[in-house]
Every structure is written in C-alpha cells, then in structure tokens.
Amino acid sequence: MNDYDRFVLDGRPVHFERGQSILEAALASGAYIPNLCHHPEFKPHGSCKLCTVKVNGRFGSACTIKAMPGQEVASDTPELNGIRRVLLQMLFVEGNHFCPGCERSGNCNLQALAYDLEMLTPHYQHFFPARELDASHPDVMLDFNRCIMCELCVRASRDFDGKNVFALAGRGTASHVVVNCPSGKLGDTDFALSDKAASVCPVGAILHKRVGFAVPIGERRYDLAPISAQVPTQQAEEA
Amino acid sequence: MLHVAPTPARKKVRIATTSLSGCFGCHMSFLDIDERLIELVDLVEFDRSPLTDIKHCGPCDVALVEGGVCNAENVQVLRELRANAKVLVALGACAVNGGLPAQRNHLDVGDCLTRVYCDRTGGKVPDDPELPLLLDKVYPINEVVRVDYFVPGCPPSGDAIWKYLTDLIFGRIPRLEHPMLHFD
Numbered sequence A: 001m002n003d004y005d006r007f008v009l010d011g012r013p014v015h016f017e018r019g020q021s022i023l024e025a026a027l028a029s030g031a032y033i034p035n036l037c038h039h040p041e042f043k044p045h046g047s048c049k050l051c052t053v054k055v056n057g058r059f060g061s062a063c064t065i066k067a068m069p070g071q072e073v074a075s076d077t078p079e080l081n082g083i084r085r086v087l088l089q090m091l092f093v094e095g096n097h098f099c100p101g102c103e104r105s106g107n108c109n110l111q112a113l114a115y116d117l118e119m120l121t122p123h124y125q126h127f128f129p130a131r132e133l134d135a136s137h138p139d140v141m142l143d144f145n146r147c148i149m150c151e152l153c154v155r156a157s158r159d160f161d162g163k164n165v166f167a168l169a170g171r172g173t174a175s176h177v178v179v180n181c182p183s184g185k186l187g188d189t190d191f192a193l194s195d196k197a198a199s200v201c202p203v204g205a206i207l208h209k210r211v212g213f214a215v216p217i218g219e220r221r222y223d224l225a226p227i228s229a230q231v232p233t234q235q236a237e238e239a
Numbered sequence B: 001m002l003h004v005a006p007t008p009a010r011k012k013v014r015i016a017t018t019s020l021s022g023c024f025g026c027h028m029s030f031l032d033i034d035e036r037l038i039e040l041v042d043l044v045e046f047d048r049s050p051l052t053d054i055k056h057c058g059p060c061d062v063a064l065v066e067g068g069v070c071n072a073e074n075v076q077v078l079r080e081l082r083a084n085a086k087v088l089v090a091l092g093a094c095a096v097n098g099g100l101p102a103q104r105n106h107l108d109v110g111d112c113l114t115r116v117y118c119d120r121t122g123g124k125v126p127d128d129p130e131l132p133l134l135l136d137k138v139y140p141i142n143e144v145v146r147v148d149y150f151v152p153g154c155p156p157s158g159d160a161i162w163k164y165l166t167d168l169i170f171g172r173i174p175r176l177e178h179p180m181l182h183f184d
C-alpha cells in the first residue's frame, strides 16, 4: 500500500481500487459505513444519505464519492451518527413501520441500522399514510407501507432483469413506487420470484409469500449480530 | 466478626405504571424479571399501578407508560402521570409509535365503528357516557406529552426493562444495545 491507493477513514488507512467509491472501498476493507440504498451490483443512487460522511471537512455521500488519495474521511463520529439517526427517524415516521407484525423484522436493514445507531424512538410526528398493498402475484406480495423509496427494485428490474416492472411516481412527499402496467397490479406483469428485483428490497416491502416468520426469533440475521459487525457476510451475500 | 456500620436506608424510588391502549404485555414482561423482583422491592415502591390498584397518581419519581393513546381517558391518565412524575418512560412499541392499535390510523374511525357495530349486526355504535370517546387516531405518547425515555420492544424483554430501570435508579445514563434493543 502506498499513498496513491489509500485514503484515511476515521484515522485508519483504507486501500482502494481505481474507480471504487469511498463506501465500496470501506466495505471491501471490512470497515462499515451505514448505508441503505447501496447495492454492489447497481449504480449508486445516493438517495438515502445514510452513508453521509465528511470528506476533508465537507459532507458527502460515501456511495457516490470516488475514493481518492489524500482524502480524510470521518464516518463514525457522534455528529454524523446523530444526523443519520434523524434520517432514520424521518424514514420511520414517513411510512408505516409496525415491526412486531412485519415479516422482515430481524432481517430488515432499516431496522438493523436503527438498532445500530441506537434509535429508541421515531421522535417526529407520524404521517400514518395510507399506502397500497398488492397480493395479486402468486409468489410475491407488495406492502408499500414499508417502502423507503431506495429504488433498488426499480434498478434491479430495469438494469438486471430487463423487465422494468417498478417505477417511482409522484413528486415530493407524494413520491411512491408503482408497478409499471395498466392495472398497476404485480400479478399482471411478467415479474417472477426468480427476478433479482424480488430479492433486493432492504425492508419488508417486497415479500416472498409463504416463507414469512419461518426463521424463529433469536436466529434471524440481525438477532445474531449487529449490521455493522456483518460487513464480510453482507458483501459475500450481495455479490 | 466484621462490624460494618449499617448503610443508611436508601430512599425508595416511587414508580407509577399504567397501560393505556396496550395489551398488558409490557407489564407481563416487567414481571418477567422473575427473582429480581425481590431485589426491586428493596429499591422501589409503587404508586398508581395495576399492581397496587391505586387509581390516581401522586407525586412520583418514575412513570412507566405502556400503550398508545387511543381515547379521551388515555389522554387524561397520561397527562396526570406527566404532571406527577419526574421522569416519564414510554415502555414498549405501542407507547413508542402507537404499535399495532395504530394500524387503524389510515382508516376513518367512524367507518370502523359502523362496520363493526352496525353493518354486520344491525346494532348501533355504543354511546354509553361511561365509555371514553375514541380519538381519530392512536397516538404515540410523545405526540401528547413530553417523554423522557423510550424503551422499544413488543414487549421489551424482562432483561431490557431491568437494565433500563436499574440504570435509571442508580443514576446511570440508561442504554440498550444489541441484542436487548429490538422493535419486535
């Protein structure tokens, strides 16, 4: 390692390959930076802002900023974790997140991040929005109450499956994910359980039918270890 | 034999507890601290609580509130606790974010009542003046009063409650970490 291929993350040198983002390089080195809308196989989206770091004193998204020599990156600081907690709280109150009744509970990245950042309350006034449920597909169920609009399903279906099943519609607080067909029902598309898009949702919005609650409490992914302690497994699974 | 001066009796921490729009699961979980209850008896005394059957709360140190706010009586009880307690703790998912009862929040409460009481049985919506009025939504308690601490979980485990409570009693900054911190 020389000075040309490393930057400094929280005081420790991190090696990077040309073209890698700060987040990619950090994860590859085993260092965790919180993230939600990032997926190693898809183009960075830069929307959730959970990966916000300070690069040479300026705020930026670790998933969109390319790693460069000479960068001093701060991530695990009280200031940044405080901001991240606020972002999480806003995500929680914006949707309907009733974890005790959610099939994804224990395996959910949003929830796991909230644990990791010790978010004890959503704090803000809840929106309690009315959102769509769609059980029309034989194998997959949609519950947009829990959608965080990371567009991973949109990206996966469009860029990987070549089907373009999902899209983001509306603007501002009215933004929401829709199914791209005249009826708007997943059952009327060529969406399949084997699609990449069926397995990228970081929360409990796209659910496989008939497998919910199969893994008992205590043995679910984030029961075993916090999300920040699972960097290598996360990388291996997502790749 | 060692002669140790008896430690001066510690003033007991006075605790009030209540279940608003909850299922009493959090109270049951509180009892799950099992034999530590004996230790607790030396540390605390109870004010208003389902355990004492005292109906109105007096000045106390800690109020543990289970359940969200779904009707007018819940508002009254919660405000009384807030007015009397130095520290108010939201105990469990329903107090923290409304919980499962709040799943009615995107529905019209009038519609819900007609569907349940009229449409199927042909009866009428109960209107006995003894019945507290339902609110339009089920509210997390921090949307009604100021809340000092939050213990999420449906219910929080006995261990989590014990940890939080003893942190509070002994003046530590209360803290829950993996695996005690959970939302389900």
Ligand code: SF4
Binding pocket: A096, A097, A098, A099, A102, A103, A104, A105, A106, A108, A109, A110, A111, A146, A203, A204, A205, B183
């Ligand atoms: S998607 Fe995650 S955060 Fe939302 S209710 Fe389900 S487990 Fe909880």
Ligand code: SF4
Binding pocket: A146, A147, A148, A149, A150, A151, A152, A153, A154, A177, A200, A201, A202, A203, A205, A206
């Ligand atoms: S459905 Fe899931 S993957 Fe798609 S935008 Fe919503 S949260 Fe992201």
Ligand code: FES
Binding pocket: A034, A035, A036, A037, A038, A045, A046, A047, A048, A049, A050, A051, A052, A061, A062, A063, A064
């Ligand atoms: S992971 Fe970088 S903005 Fe979402």
